[in-house]
Amino acid sequence: MTRLSIVHRTGYKYKRRVTLSYNEARMTPLTDPQQVVLESSMKVTPSQAAISSYRDYWGTRVTAFDMQMPHEHLEVLATTTVEVHRAVRVPSEADIVGWDDLASPETLNQFSDWAPQSQLTGPGEEVLAIIPGVVEGKNPHEAALAIFAWMRGEMTYMKGTTGVTTNAEEAWTQRQGVCQDLAHLAIGALRSCGIPARYVSGYLHPRSTADIGETVAGQSHAWLEWWDGEWRSWDPTNHKPAGDFHVTVARGRDYRDVPPLKGILSGGGGSNLSVSVEITRLA
Numbered sequence: 131m132t133r134l135s136i137v138h139r140t141g142y143k144y145k146r147r148v149t150l151s152y153n154e155a156r157m158t159p160l161t162d163p164q165q166v167v168l169e170s171s172m173k174v175t176p177s178q179a180a181i182s183s184y185r186d187y188w189g190t191r192v193t194a195f196d197m198q199m200p201h202e203h204l205e206v207l208a209t210t211t212v213e214v215h216r217a218v219r220v221p222s223e224a225d226i227v228g229w230d231d232l233a234s235p236e237t238l239n240q241f242s243d244w245a246p247q248s249q250l251t252g253p254g255e256e257v258l259a260i261i262p263g264v265v266e267g268k269n270p271h272e273a274a275l276a277i278f279a280w281m282r283g284e285m286t287y288m289k290g291t292t293g294v295t296t297n298a299e300e301a302w303t304q305r306q307g308v309c310q311d312l313a314h315l316a317i318g319a320l321r322s323c324g325i326p327a328r329y330v331s332g333y334l335h336p337r338s339t340a341d342i343g344e345t346v347a348g349q350s351h352a353w354l355e356w357w358d359g360e361w362r363s364w365d366p367t368n369h370k371p372a373g374d375f376h377v378t379v380a381r382g383r384d385y386r387d388v389p390p391l392k393g394i395l396s397g398g399g400g401s402n403l404s405v406s407v408e409i410t411r412l413a
């Protein structure tokens with residue numbers, strides 16, 4: 131078990147005054163069987179924002195706010211204390227379904243959100259031709275692990291070469307990308323052979339050796355979950371399952387379902403963006 135305090139600050143300084151804006155923030159972690167949110171708050175500046183909250187189709191906690199007044203900057207400050215207790219176990223043969231089960235109408239209906247390719251996960255013809263050879267002769271669990279091992283030998287983590295609209299095929303063509311791109315490519319490869327998979331966004335404490343009470347620069351992060359009889363996690367950036375230093379905020383088909391902050395505005399003329407994530411291990 132790990133208890134973490136997370137402070138996520140996002141700020142925009144506009145080049146020209148914004149007359150009004152409508153926004154959605156997805157920065158509050160989920161409470162689920164693997165983690166519990168002990169306390170959370172979100173502060174929006176300027177303080178005149180009208181704020182409401184709801185859960186979207188995917189179960190994500192969304193804070194919606196609009197400012198119908200002129201403003202030259204916007205800041206969203208999300209503060210959370212969360213307790214994470216992930217149990218990673220090796221599945222037995224009885225836990226793993228077969229390929230026929232994955233292809234059954236019942237399973238396809240149950241996982242209809244997670245089986246088809248989405249806009250950012252289609253891996254392209256080259257990858258689609260490679261994957262059958264990677265998974266041949268393996269059960270779905272072994273196939274997923276084989277895909278992750280194959281990706282590790284092909285893809286390089288590299289900042290600055292992709293953007294939020296980059297899809298899996300484009301990342302594959304470059305053979306590099308950030309956590310979002312690696313998750314999209316892995317999800318696309320899994321879905322291509324019939325394994326349901328979903329995109330996970332959240333936070334990662336980057337240093338497990340940090341002392342209790344030590345604040346470090348954390349990261350907004352992305353990984354994936356796949357289903358082969360149970361939902362299991364994998365972080366393709368760090369080549370391991372998600373652990374007690376991964377904090378889940380949202381799940382979706384791809385990044386488009388879970389952006390931390392999105393909105394529309396009138397005016398602005400462009401902006402300068404600043405983002406910081408500070409994580410403190412409390413226990």
